[in-house]
Amino acid sequence: MNAGATSCLCVIGLALAMGGVQVAQAQVHLIELVADKDSRYKSPTGGKPEIYLKAGEPVLLRVTARRGKSWNRDGSIHGFALLRVADRSKVTDWNLLLRPGTQEFNLTAPVEPGEYVVVCTVICSEEHEGMNMRLVVVP
């Protein structure tokens, strides 16, 4: 009788622990993106992406980069820098260099809500200047 009660509590404890892990993972906002060979950011399904983030939320950025017509000597083929639209200033920690293939970055969304733009920082082709996308931070 006593032994049965103990093992029962044990199972409940384990279920609570597993539930806690699931909650923690659900809070990370996964963003999947392609930095393509035609010097465009794309959603995995091909369209022009627009990213909406909650202020301060944890973000996992999974980006697949494909090499364009030119690249940096250090091997990076595209960049990913986040700028505030108001003054074009760069957001700290959101200045990434992309290598060929898929990479993941753990980031934190800006704490100030507003309009941002992601720009490429590697001269990747004559279309490089058009390589950007909108990013909005909501409260």
Ligand SMILES: [Cu+2]
């Ligand atoms: Cu570029």
